[in-house]
Amino acid sequence: MAANISTSQNAANGKPNPWQGAGAAEFDLRSDTMTKPTVSMLEAITHTTLLDDVFNEDPVTNSLQEYVAERTKQESGLLVMSGTMGNQVAIRTHLVQPPYSVLCDHRSHILQYEAGGVSAWTGATVYGVIPKNGIYLTLEDLQKRAVLDNDDHYCPTRLISLENTLDGMVMPLSEARRIVQWAHANGIKVHLDGARLWEAVVSGAGSLSDYASLFDSVSLCFSKGLGAPIGSIIVGSKGFINRARWFRKSIGGGVRQAGVIAAAARVAVEETFGPGPNGEGGKLKETHVKAKKVADMWTSRGGKLQNPVETNMVWLDLEASGLGPNDLAAIGEQKGLRLMGGRIVIHYQVSDEAIARLEQVFDAALSGKFERSADQSRPYGMKA
Numbered sequence: 001m002a003a004n005i006s007t008s009q010n011a012a013n014g015k016p017n018p019w020q021g022a023g024a025a026e027f028d029l030r031s032d033t034m035t036k037p038t039v040s041m042l043e044a045i046t047h048t049t050l051l052d053d054v055f056n057e058d059p060v061t062n063s064l065q066e067y068v069a070e071r072t073k074q075e076s077g078l079l080v081m082s083g084t085m086g087n088q089v090a091i092r093t094h095l096v097q098p099p100y101s102v103l104c105d106h107r108s109h110i111l112q113y114e115a116g117g118v119s120a121w122t123g124a125t126v127y128g129v130i131p132k133n134g135i136y137l138t139l140e141d142l143q144k145r146a147v148l149d150n151d152d153h154y155c156p157t158r159l160i161s162l163e164n165t166l167d168g169m170v171m172p173l174s175e176a177r178r179i180v181q182w183a184h185a186n187g188i189k190v191h192l193d194g195a196r197l198w199e200a201v202v203s204g205a206g207s208l209s210d211y212a213s214l215f216d217s218v219s220l221c222f223s224k225g226l227g228a229p230i231g232s233i234i235v236g237s238k239g240f241i242n243r244a245r246w247f248r249k250s251i252g253g254g255v256r257q258a259g260v261i262a263a264a265a266r267v268a269v270e271e272t273f274g275p276g277p278n279g280e281g282g283k284l285k286e287t288h289v290k291a292k293k294v295a296d297m298w299t300s301r302g303g304k305l306q307n308p309v310e311t312n313m314v315w316l317d318l319e320a321s322g323l324g325p326n327d328l329a330a331i332g333e334q335k336g337l338r339l340m341g342g343r344i345v346i347h348y349q350v351s352d353e354a355i356a357r358l359e360q361v362f363d364a365a366l367s368g369k370f371e372r373s374a375d376q377s378r379p380y381g382m383k384a
């Protein structure tokens with residue numbers, strides 16, 4: 001099956017890439033982390049500089065850090081190996097010594113999917129706040145849980161960590177602004193897990209710099225919808241980034257010839273997100289259109305959604321349709337699609353053929369004419 005993507009040949013020797021065929025990204029809708037590097041990324045890697053980034057000497061890495069800092073209107077950037085490393089290093093850099101607490105959305109990645117890193121590395125108590133509107137946290141949600149006084153029963157709030165997009169849903173720029181203004185007026189720092197901030201921007205919610213310049217730190221991922229094989233970045237003030245280098249080093253994130261990572265990451269930002277401040281000229285917009293199409297395919301057959309579709313994720317309510325948590329994945333497997341739970345993630349390497357097969361999966365799932373998966377142990381709604 002020919003993929004409608006630019007990973008068809010190895011740039012250096014013209015041979016097919018080993019990651020084509022079985023396991024190719026075009027039929028993998030479990031996550032946008034499944035995207036594979038493109039020919040331009042591979043070419044950029046072959047032309048990269050290979051000096052030592054622990055010594056701060058690698059031109060391609062330094063240039064990527066400056067480039068992302070400039071595009072986000074922050075002073076400095078620091079390449080890290082993953083989104084988790086970006087969040088953990090940033091949060092550790094903001095915090096000094098307990099007692100203190102971090103407030104975040106109860107569904108957020110830092111709380112649910114980072115192996116308990118925040119409490120382990122910082123000693124902070126982390127409070128997961130439930131947004132009243134079910135979609136994004138508001139200032140009022142946070143004010144109810146913030147500890148601003150010195151009553152020694154409680155842990156003073158020192159950091160708010162927001163996530164945008166969260167489960168594919170957007171935090172409006174106006175709400176982010178209200179939260180940051182209030183937090184700063186109360187001596188609270190604000191970090192943004194912007195692993196998928198690119199997606200919020202492309203949805204029209206605000207420009208990359210409108211959002212990113214608000215926060216004390218932002219982590220952004222190159223290896224999700226943008227398609228780079230490895231890497232994330234933290235941006236913030238010069239002083240913050242200088243301090244963050246210590247924590248990155250302490251957890252083994254200082255790497256030597258980082259140019260191989262930075263070169264592909266640069267292409268991911270320039271070509272996949274795009275050169276414009278709102279992702280104009282990039283490849284993400286089309287994924288949002290496809291995600292809406294997938295949602296329509298599901299609801300027009302009587303299926304229900306768990307969340308509104310605002311970017312590249314579609315959350316199907318399997319339980320409401322009488323499906324077990326693994327049923328969709330099992331039906332998908334028969335059609336050569338890789339699915340996980342009820343979350344469908346559209347990335348730019350998902351082909352039209354994959355969407356056509358997904359339609360057949362929905363037909364089978366919602367008509368009830370399929371063999372139930374033997375393993376139903378996975379909880380509904382798991383992301384990872």
Ligand SMILES: Cc1ncc(COP(=O)(O)O)c(C=O)c1O
Binds near residue numbers: 082084087110221
């Ligand atoms: C919102 C969010 N933040 C952070 C991460 C962590 O990224 P990584 O898998 O690169 O550690 C993820 C991973 O999917 C994520 O969805």
